[in-house]
Amino acid sequence: MTPHPLSKPLAAWLYAVPALLLTLVLSGCAGAPPAAPLVQGTGDLGLVIERSTGSLQLVNTSRRELMGQIQGLGDLSHASLVYSRDGAYAYVFGRDGALSKVHLPSLRVVGRVQQSGNSIGGAISQDGRWVAAQNYEPGGIKVFDAETLALLADIPAEFEPGKRSRVVGLSDLPGQRFIFSLFDADQIWIADLTGISAGQQPKLQKFKNVGHQPYDALVTPDGRYYIAGLFGEDGLAKVDLWAAEPRVERILAGYGRGEQPLPVFKMPHLRGWAVAGRHAYLPAIGRHEVLVVDTETWQEVGRIAVAGQPVFVMARPDGRQVWVNFAVPDYDQVQVFDTQSRQIIQTLKPGKAVLHMEFTPRGESVWISTRDSHQVTVFNTANFAVQAVLKADTPSGIFFTSRAQRSGF
Incomplete structure (x- = not known):
């Protein structure tokens, strides 16, 4: 197949099959419909948030190149997004409370609603029919x-x-359900949207007194546990979603701040927790450590000293490596440790203000955004060689379409 003769970057998108060839192939098929051009799939694409310009960069993860810019997304200073099941659409949650629907193939914003005054993220339902936004103002x-x-x-x-x-820590659950935490109320709620229509209220299950100030949360890859970090006290809150009667259990008491409060320069993002095999690798709040936790017992089994206060602690898809970035003043560094030896094997300095990391679906590369260096650097995860450096305006979050097939992303 030859590239469609369109100007770049859209030329990289469409691949036309010559009409004459299709005519010959289909001539023996009575009543065959006219052939349509083949369109490139979206499985190796992604979006990079440009936080100060309210724009997105579309990227191709196989060719490691920029495909084009999507503008007009508003305040993206704390933005995130989720994908439709086919990866063709992204739903972008802006800090200004806007929810935008973006069509990747056409590089266009195709829908936008101003749904709140302050939003910090969202989720998409298991079947892809519903998109939920979590809001600070008004809360809900x-x-x-x-x-x-x-x-x-x-x-x-x-x-x-x-x-x-x-509201923080919003995640999808199997069935038409969403789970989320109430930062100011010390509660966790589950909303069941099964069978409801517009205007109806979903069934709510509420867990109270879960711990002081749950600030972020995740669902484990198997969908069994919802884990909420607690900002106002040591430890975490765990809900076993497989239990016949789910309840909240406190785990890892004393893991974070220790006996005396420590300054926290940037709150860890729990969505960046690494679960590899039987162990979870968690950022210790305020400490220069990553905790190693047995996910069978939810007991701490080790600590790994790192260069600074960890923000994202992320496992390579095969679970062999964990990559860590840090809060100020160490936010120009990324460290890598081996999960077998629990030893640091590499320290990288990709640029100023590392904000986010994203692995390609099978983990051969990792993309790292550096806000103040205005670039995204792609590293080979086997030998740590730089594979590409892509220019972007104050890049922050990196989101690949492979997330569309994963729960909790």
Whole structure:
């Protein structure tokens, strides 16, 4: 096949099959419809957030190149996104409370709703029909039709009459369910949207007194546990979602701040926790350590000293390596340790203000954004060689379309 004769970067997108060849092939098929051009799949694409310009860079992870820019996304200073099941659409949650629907093949914003005053993320349902945004102002979550962005449900995080909590740690669950934490109410809620229609309220299951100030959370890769970090006290809150009657259990008491409060320069992102084999590798709040936790017992079994306060602690897809970036003043570094030896095997300095890392689906490369160096650097994870350096304006989050097939992303 030969590239379609369009100007770059769109030329890299479309690959046309010559009409004459198709005519010959199909001439023996009575009633065959006219052939349409073949369109490149989206499986090796991704988006990089350019936080100061309210734009996205579309990237190809196989060719390690920029495909084009998508503008008009508003305030992306703390933005994240999720993908439709086919990877053709991204749903972008802006800090200004806007939810935008972006079509990757055409590099266009195809839908946008101003759904709150302050939003910090969202999730998409297991079947891809519903998109949920978690909001600080007003506190709660809103659920939208993924096709039209029409509002399905508004779920205020009202924990006392007239009092709403900021919502954090939103994640999808099997079934038409979402789970999230209420930072100001010390609660975790599950919303079940099974069978509801627009305007109906979902069934809510509420867990109270889960621990002080749950600030972020994740669901383990098998979908069994929801783990919320606690900012206001030592330890974490765990919900066993497979239990007949789920309840909250406190785990890892004393792991984070220790006996005396330590300054925290940037809160760790729990979505960056690494689960590799039987162990989880967690950022220790305020400490220059990564905790090693047995996921069978949820007991600490080791600590790994690192260069600074860890923010993202992320496992290569095969689980053999864990990559760590840090809060100020060490945010120009990335360290890599081996999960078998638990030893640091590489320290990298890709640029100023490392904000995010994203592995290609099979882990042969990792993409690292450096906000103040205005670039994304791609490293070979086997030998740590630089494979590409791509220019971007204040890049932050990196999101590959492979996330579309993973729960909790």
